[in-house]
Amino acid sequence: MTNAARRREAPIDPVDEYLQLQLQQHEHRSDTKPMSKINKSNHMSLMRKAKNPFSNFERTISIKSINEHFSHDPSIKISGRICVKLFYEKKSSNLSVNIHSCDNLALVKKDCPNAYVKVYLKSNDNEKDKNMKRKTPVIKNNQCPIFDETLRYTISSSELDIHRLEISVWHKDKFGRNKFLGEVTISLNSDIGERASNQWYELTKGVQTSS
Secondary structure (H helix, E strand, O other), X not given: XXXXXXXXXXXXXXXXXXXXXXXXXXXXXXXXXOHHHOOHHHHHHHHHOOOOOOOXXXXXXXXXXXXXXXXXXXXXXXXXXXXXXXXXXXOOOEEEEEEEEEEOOOOEOOEOOOEEEEEEEEEOOOOOOHXXXXXXXXXXXXXXXXXXXXXXXXXXXXXHHHEEEEEEEEEOOOOOOOEEEEEEEEEOOOOHHHOOOOEEEEOEOOOOEEO
């Protein structure tokens, strides 16, 4: 096999491809030379220079967005459901989210998943705070894992109506990127304390709003 053939078969790094496109758009806006006239080696060195038009922060955000986009393996057919129990104690402003179990999760490459659950408490304006992220332990090789894990947040009762829980299930991959197995969104309100019982929610590819 020739070197040219090997280059053609080499997988494309989606991060480099994305950043090259962003760099091309930046150069076009700056009325610089078109990308087709830039020597490939010079172009790659330009992207690695400290004076790259994208800051380290911007590059990190771009990579994170790409990783999230590619985290869903199209070969995984989202299925199953998750059992959640919510309880709110007004006196202590404590919101308890009990991730009890999952049922009939999707297989990953014909194997049972190494499942864990990730929970975000988010405001309705879509602001995401890392301090509001919680995760369960991983339960290996199980389509119907039982976590019975309680995750806690401190939030005033007056703020419940403008927040929601984004709950997603993931497969912990030993060697590659973790795989998305489905999600559900649960709207919050002041009557949470009156319905402290297990409820089942169907997992979906996108956001499913459930009260």
